[in-house]
Amino acid sequence: MSSSMRMWGSALRFRCAVLLLRPVTPQTRTAPLGRVQVGSGPRRWLRVTAGPLPKSGHHLTACAPFTTPVRRFGNRASGAGFSGEDGGDEAGSGAEESGGDGGSAYSGPQMTALTPMIVPEVFPNVPLIAVSRNPVFPRFIKIIEVKNKDLMELLRRKVRLAQPYAGVFMKRDDSNESDVVESLDAIYSTGTFVQIHEMQDLGDKLRMIVMGHRRIRINRQLDADPEEVPPEWSESEQEPRPKPAIRPKSSRRHQLEDKLSVADLSPELRPLPSSNILMVEVDNVQHEQFTVTEEVKALTAEIVKTIRDIIALNPLYRESVLQMMQAGQRVVDNPIYLSDMGAALTGAESHELQDVLEETNIPKRLYKALSLLKKEYELSKLQQRLGREVEEKIKQTHRKYLLQEQLKIIKKELGLEKDDKEAIEEKFRERLKDRSVPQNILEVINEELTKLALLDNHSSEFNVTRNYLDWLTSMPWGTNSEENLALDRAREVLEEDHYGMEDVKKRILEFIAVSQLRGSTQGKILCFYGPPGVGKTSIARSIAKALNRQYFRFSVGGMTDVAEIKGHRRTYVGAMPGKIIQCLKKTKTENPLVLIDEVDKIGRGYQGDPSSALLELLDPEQNANFLDHYLDVPVDLSKVLFICTANVTDTIPEPLRDRMEMINVSGYVAQEKLAIAERYLVPQLRSLCGLTQEKASISPEALSLLIRQYCRESGVRNLQKQVEKVFRKVAFSIVSGHQSAVTVTPDNLQEFVGKPLFTVDRMYDVTPPGVVMGLAWTAMGGSTLFIETCLRRPAGGGGAKDEGSLEITGQLGDVMKESAKIAWTFSRSFLMKEEPDNNFLLNSHLHLHVPEGATPKDGPSAGCTIVTALLSLATNRSVRQNVAMTGEVSLTGKILPVGGIKEKTIAARRAGVTCMILPAENRKDFSDLPDYISEGLEVHFVDHYSQIYPIVFTPDPSSPAFSN
Template sequence: MLVPEVFPNVPLIAVSRNPVFPRFIKIIEVMVMMMMVMMMMGRLFGMTSEMLHEQRKLDPGTLNSPQRESKHPDLQKQFSSALSHAGGSRRSDGGMFSDCVSPQALTAEIVKTIRDIIALNPLYRESVLQMMQAGQRVVDNPIYLSDMGAALTGAESRELQDVLEETNIPKRLYKALSLLKKEYELSKLQQRLGREVEEKIKQTHRKYLLQEQLKIIKKELGLEKDDKEAIEDKFRERLKDRNVPEHIMEVINEELNKLGLLDNHSSEFNVTRNYLDWLTSIPWGTNSQENLSLDRAKEVLEEDHYGMDDVKKRILEFIAVSQLRGSTQGKILCFYGPPGVGKTSIARSIARALNRQYFRFSVGGMTDVAEIKGHRRTYVGAMPGKMIQCLKKTKTENPLVLIDEVDKIGRGYQGDPSSALLELLDPEQNSNFLDHYLDVPVDLSKVLFICTANVTHTIPEPLRDRMEMINVSGYVAQEKLAIAERYLVPQLRTLCGLTEEKASISSDALSLLIRQYCRESGVRNLQKQIEKVFRKVAFHIVSGAQDSVAVAPDNLSDYVGKPVFTVDRMYDVTPPGVVMGLAWTALGGSTLFIETSLRRPLGGADTKGDGSLEVTGQLGEVMKESAKIASTFARAFLMAKEPENTFLTSSHLHLHVPEGATPKDGPSAGCTIVTALLSLATNRSVRQNVAMTGEVSLTGKILPVGGIKEKTIAARRAGVTCIVLPAENRKDFSDLPDYITEGLEVHFVDHYNQIYPIVFPQN
């Protein structure tokens, strides 16, 4: 093989990516204007080892030139100027190819591997034919053979460049053979993967064809209908035994006809199908058989809940009216009271007593009207509101629906849900309730709605006007004890896996637990404490410390910890200027003390008759105004009672209501503040164990207040024996059960003149 001794100085064009092997064509795009001119003039490659096959002008500034390497150039050094034509250099002898000792085996193996690769992938045949067209047998030249073998592979640039740079022929052939073997293994892997994929595609295609043929055969034989017919039959089957109104049936038929014209894969098809699914799932004309037996209903209500007589009487009245009418009707009731008294749980018992299906949803914190009225069908993922979901789930038109926490409903940019409830809870409107999704009127007049709330002043007035309000007040200690013994202890003992022989709690222990740990109005905390006792009992039994446990007052603290309430009230004996009042909170009733004290008498800088009253204790605006009214009346009353006593007009006084971290508001402490000021002015203590409540006017009239039951319960809990109430609250007090009023001395007054001799007796 002849190699020139001297190479001319020529400009170089860098080839990116893979190197160019001899006898292979490489397309090069030249964008340098000087080179483009020289190439077009035929000077650039006129004396090099490159052969210019074709030049093609592409975009402005670009020349497409396919080049083919014909020889292995060996450059001795770089030249300073790519366009210089002067001088030449001799090639050194160190770059000569070494003699080929035994290339026959490597050559034969390369030829065999190339044939195997061509057999696996016929695309390589074109590259081999291109090499053969050069007019020389490649097989006879090991250099060309190694170049062709390496060029056929998809090896990395570094590996291909390594083959080009190798001058030892056996090593060159061996490296080319290694690349071919890798390519052969890769081709075999590609062929195997291709066969597997093709086989899977064939199986899937064959299965699809068979299924389609089976559908056609079944359809021809009448054994099966297409999807649209099956969907239509399913919807009509649902309506078969239902009394669907005529205007609703027209909408259903119209939608079914529309469904038959739509393509199965269109989005409108799915929207229409979902709409029909909801429309046909409503129990049109289907009602559950209601229980109209008073005895059965009373038995169920007494079985599940203790007390709550107002609620039970109202439900029995509802059953009696339904029995006389011979038909049922819907009602809208609202149970309000402190948490943990059983408002939510008794709704489930009412549903069981009436034999109605039960559905509950909470509106606490709800800000989206669509939760109640549903979404428009134009929205993606639209669905009906809660009431339509209720009818679908209960499958009756007369379920009992509990709407929880109506006093905590929210309002946001998505609307006011309380306004949406106005239509739902109006007996005159809910017979044609319109859901945004269904867009057809639905009759909800047979639904019994029960709402729950902790307070009523946060419920919007129009919504409160639509509901029948029933107060569910807190429990006294006797009621809590009965509830614990009859319901909580057996249920929680079973829940903890215990039996009556292994764990027991005495009545005295329960009474102590109620008095010192659970003074709230409800029984939720009492339930937690009893469960805590049984959990620790279970731990002692399982750990082997004891076989059985009997909880008594002496060992109660071992299971529930130290008492939370150690004293019943702040003052055992009230000093002058301190009077016990009664308050109502969302958690029930409580006692509060009104404390008054002298800050300082009038000094020289004060104007005569310029006494003042400072109030503290985080009082609201209403209570501050009530204190001012009480101070004004107390001055007038003391002036009339003891004209020589100028204490209230000649002193700077301080009025405080303890528990300053708790906000307090309301006018019901008016008479208590007057009494505290008079007690301080006369330096006389009020009668012990007396508590009072009532709003006082500027002329001394005692006005009615609310929460009489809760306040009476709180007074009994604090050991009060005498209560002063407004005369107009006599009717509220008379409704209380005997076990609450027993042993109490109650005075009903309509003017403060009647209170003074009660709290400041002459003897």
């Protein structure tokens, strides 16, 4: 007992996660003394170490069962007892179960500390406990928690029956958290026979300290636990146990305890039925006989050396080995124990540890344990190296910081360098030295500089203030670029980059003339609108070049956050000014040219309406004191020239459109496209593809065919793509060696761009009765639009009340449907005046259709065309060929003005129209057209439909035409 007590004293001093005790020896075996149960009171362990207990899953190295160095309650042989540790009303009852007789009721977890007993050599039926990650090796202790209710009840019963033994087997799937399994295939067949040393009942789980004794292998599953009673005769003892003394029935409480004791030992107490495997039949695993050869000695010595190397690298293993040496165990003399200890010390994978546990050949087991130790050693070396590198890096960084701080102090003392705050203030004041900063802004800057001097360098407010001062001092206060006020130079620059666009060029030249007369520049807000690809964005860059102004562009298409224009509040993290303030900082002038692109596609979201924020920006009366949310000081934008671009004006809010001067940039006709291609696109794209004029050229006839059959849109963007495609294929042909020089002509054009997209200029070469050509325009440009009518059902069958009907198809909008109904009503009235005997429109059921039904159509400009189609169908007369018309018709027949005259005229010329009918109020729009667009056209301006009827239904036209 003295050696065990000394060993326990060493364990109390051991503060690591590993508890080392003496191995099993015959001298340390003791007779079975039963069990001790502590009832009431807080959670408490009877046997503890000086340090914290290891967590579940960690191994505890230990010896065979030992004598618990605490007060032993009761003596089975004599029947004498001690009073309960928690107090009681009777001092020693001579009971077998002693302690806590008169304590309070159950108020916490119960702990059962089992006294040492002889472990049977053969114990075939054991409860099955499934564990994850780490197996239990013989002679090692482990804490195991059981949460399955059936297994908990079984283990409680086994402990009450003085059979505190179980089989611990490792699961094949580490992710499975259950304590039990439903199939033996889920666990490894080889495990460890363990003895439960202490068990703490926490209600919903059992926490046990178990120690492994030997390796076992599963034979089969047991369906039910056979009836068991407390054995009166031990297999390892030669004499029967003395029967317990009979307790006198001294009180009602003692009677109740007797009943409970009998119930505890009742054989009818069984585990609840379950599909889980709770009991198994096992056999002991015997290792193969071996002799201590030179190989075994070498492996043993190498394992000991590796353990020493690991201890030298990782101090966590040092205490465990020292405790083992203090216990007087020579590890080298026991290869079996050494192999198990070597494997248990490592953090290897679960299958590798299980492999060591299953190995019965001792030399092979030593070799496998040595392999795991070597891996652990390499891992420890890697950890040590990483730790050294991190520590060295931290030391260098700290040393560098200290030297820099010392250097700053030395330079400051010598006057060679100023403080950070002084350097920042000097930098900001240097920026403002040659600028005309307004007085109110200068006061704000001085206040912020004073505030900056009082702030700590490492505070967040310091960085916010410094960034704010950086923006304030970076603004171009009073700095303007010198403008070019020479008209000839400006005209030359504008003509150099763009063809046509006379309205835009004329407006810019007027702006320069006004600035020249005033002797100073001014801001202006212009808006270029027109179809895509006509050069709205590129002309803005040319205007900036012609005026010698800095150019800045930003797009508002899809913008939903008002802070993009007005800036963020400085209180937000990462706040910054809006686009306009960023523009001024980047251009470094107060009079740049700012292009706001795609203003018709601006969005609206929960962050605000950006189009409303543009109202202040684009208002000439307000932008002289534009207030950005970030700067929070007024900024003068009156000298900025704003140019906006849009495809349509309908989606631009009316207040915003009112603040801008709208300039229409219409599409190009074929002649303009040809000139643009010859002057700009062909030379530019040929050079971009690395070709010269000698190697690649496109004839004017090929360009005309390309424009007519491939590129009918209003802009030249698609034409640019097609010309680039031609030159790419030419470059490939030259590099491949097929040709040395290529000239593209109408004959070989299809080899480069494929088959034509447009082969027919118009749908009807000869229009039948009921079909009339109209004119329409969209954001993509103008186009011809045929109106078709036919008889759906003749008059009759409805009696006098049958007034006929009109069905409308072609994906028409509400405005166009209303225009068709108005035209139908007017045509019936007009026909009654012209041909009183013709009742076709009064009683017939008609169908009106506009081709290209997949394209939505809307607008009132097809009114006169619909009237003409209905009259043509009613009189069964075809209208005059090559005539097209546009104009809104009222209920009384008046022809109202429409828009898009230039686009519609271009579309009419492209379709081969020779006669056009336009509203009289659109005469001014037609007169502004270039001669190459209007020449050769017979144009009639009308203000009532009665003027259209004799023109379109005259076989040989003789009415005078208006010629510009």
